Amino acid sequence: MDPITGVQIHLDSTFAIMLEAQQRGHEVLYCEVQQLYLKNAVAGARVQRCTVKAVQGQHAELSEPFPVDLSELDAVFMRKDPPFNMDYIYATYILEAAEPDTLIVNRACNLRNHNEKLYSLQFPEFCPESLVSADSEAILSFMSELGCPLVVKPLDGNGGKGIFLIRPDDPNRNVILEVSTDHGRHPIIAQRFLPAAAQGDKRILIIDGEFQGAVLRVPGEKDPRGNIHVGARCEKSALSAREEEMVAALGPRLRADGHIFVGIDVIGDQLTEINVTSPTCIQEINAFDGRCVEGTIMDAVEKRARS
Numbered sequence: 001m002d003p004i005t006g007v008q009i010h011l012d013s014t015f016a017i018m019l020e021a022q023q024r025g026h027e028v029l030y031c032e033v034q035q036l037y038l039k040n041a042v043a044g045a046r047v048q049r050c051t052v053k054a055v056q057g058q059h060a061e062l063s064e065p066f067p068v069d070l071s072e073l074d075a076v077f078m079r080k081d082p083p084f085n086m087d088y089i090y091a092t093y094i095l096e097a098a099e100p101d102t103l104i105v106n107r108a109c110n111l112r113n114h115n116e117k118l119y120s121l122q123f124p125e126f127c128p129e130s131l132v133s134a135d136s137e138a139i140l141s142f143m144s145e146l147g148c149p150l151v152v153k154p155l156d157g158n159g160g161k162g163i164f165l166i167r168p169d170d171p172n173r174n175v176i177l178e179v180s181t182d183h184g185r186h187p188i189i190a191q192r193f194l195p196a197a198a199q200g201d202k203r204i205l206i207i208d209g210e211f212q213g214a215v216l217r218v219p220g221e222k223d224p225r226g227n228i229h230v231g232a233r234c235e236k237s238a239l240s241a242r243e244e245e246m247v248a249a250l251g252p253r254l255r256a257d258g259h260i261f262v263g264i265d266v267i268g269d270q271l272t273e274i275n276v277t278s279p280t281c282i283q284e285i286n287a288f289d290g291r292c293v294e295g296t297i298m299d300a301v302e303k304r305a306r307s
Contacts (some may be wrong), residue, residue, distance in 0.1 A: 001079040002048065004030055004060045010153060011237045013282040013294075014079040015059065018052050018292040020247070026300075028052065030062065033080050033087065036094045043070040043097040065256050070098035079280045082158035084115060088277075103305045106276050107258025114257065115190045117155050119274040120264075126271040128192040136177040140192045143168055149193035152180050160223075165193060196268030202237055203281045204247065206262045207256030208300035211247045212293050213241060213285035226248045232282075242269040250274070260300050279285040 001014050009015045022028050030050040037044050049063035070076055080088060089112055096108035104111075120127055131142045133153070143150045164180060166173045180188045181214060194218040200216040206271030220231035239247065245267055254262050254274075265272045282293045288298070 001030070001032065001077075002081055003032065004062075007059070009056050009059045009282055011055060011280075013280045014077070014278075016282045016286075017055065017077065017079075017114050017297060018050065020292075020298050022052055024298060026074075028265065029068065030060070033067075033091045035065070035184065036091055036131040038094045038097055041097065043094050044068060045070060048234060071101040072093070073098075073102050075103040075301050078108070078111060079278050082116075082156065084156040084158075084277065103209075103301065104258075105260050105301060106262075110257050110259065111277060114274070114276050115155055116158075116273045116277065117153060119276065120271050121270060123246075123250060125157060126249070128194060128270045128272070130189060130191045132185050132187050132189050134181045134187040136174065136181060139177055139188075140173065142190060146192055150190045151193050151197075152176070152188050152190045154180065154186075154188055191272070194267045194270055194272075196270075199268075200235065200237075201232070201272075202243070202266045203279075204239070204243060204264045204266060205250055205279065205281060205285060206247060206254055207270075207293065207296045208260050208304075209251035210295050211239065211244075211251075213281075213289050213291050215281050215284045215288060234284045234288075240269065246271055260304065261297055 004015075005017050010221055018028050027046040028050045031045045031047045035046040044067055047064045047068050048065050051061040052059055068247065076095060076098065078091070080091065082088070092108045092112040095104045098104065099108060118132065121130060129146060131139060133139055139152070147168075149165055152164050152166060157163070160270070162180065166176050170176070183302040198219065200218040202216050205212045205215045214237045214239040216235045217232040218235055223231050246264070246266070250264065259276050261279055262273040262283060265275065281299045285291055285293055
């Protein structure tokens with residue numbers, strides 16, 4: 001995971017999972033991605049025993065680092081936030097070497113294979129019209145075909161970074177696409193702009209294929225993006241009939257692909273992302289719905305680790 005000293009414990013989903021695991025009597029070990037290694041084809045890490053408590057600033061007591069073979073562990077949570085770069089991909093290769101002896105949450109090869117922007121496109125019946133390309137002319141042509149504005153996003157971003165809204169009459173549209181694609185070097189995803197984004201971006205948590213809560217992230221007055229990192233506020237939310245249909249369709253596939261903890265993002269009635277790397281919003285949903293999402297996650301992990 002990312003450095004534990006910097007987490008906000010009242011918001012952080014990883015901290016909630018760690019606290020739940022500790023309360024169940026499990027030993028909690030902590031490391032960052034840089035501490036993973038592969039020695040003679042055996043996956044390992046330099047870890048620290050971690051005792052957590054719900055006191056900000058005193059929330060993690062760490063031991064001295066020591067090496068461990070990942071195959072000796074029951075489960076490993078990969079909770080490194082994006083960007084989804086080559087360092088992240090290399091980490092998945094190391095984690096994959098520990099399978100199937102050790103449960104990796106989520107399955108290592110599919111953390112690598114299922115890019116959060118692209119994985120959703122495997123369910124086109126739920127997605128807005130989309131184009132993945134590095135070709136600015138192709139993207140502008142796509143916008144002309146749709147006859148409406150586009151939202152363009154980097155494929156490896158998170159937290160609303162690098163997202164632009166471009167309109168057919170936007171004088172800066174060429175510059176935006178040049179910057180976004182690095183002058184045609186990198187593909188991006190362009191999607192039909194969804195006006196419902198002004199009402200919010202809904203995060204729906206799916207644990208081992210089953211719905212476990214939702215929260216609506218409503219943009220602030222100064223930023224149209226529905227990301228908590230840029231000032232969106234959270235509101236209690238339930239599922240619409242269309243969203244229930246999405247969950248019913250996605251759940252079995254997510255479970256089969258080894259994704260225990262998933263957050264899907266929905267704007268209006270359209271699926272925009274499937275977050276498998278480091279989904280969040282456990283604590284927000286717990287607060288609104290009186291749930292214990294981290295408990296459901298640990299139930300699923302314990303069940304799979306024993307099987």
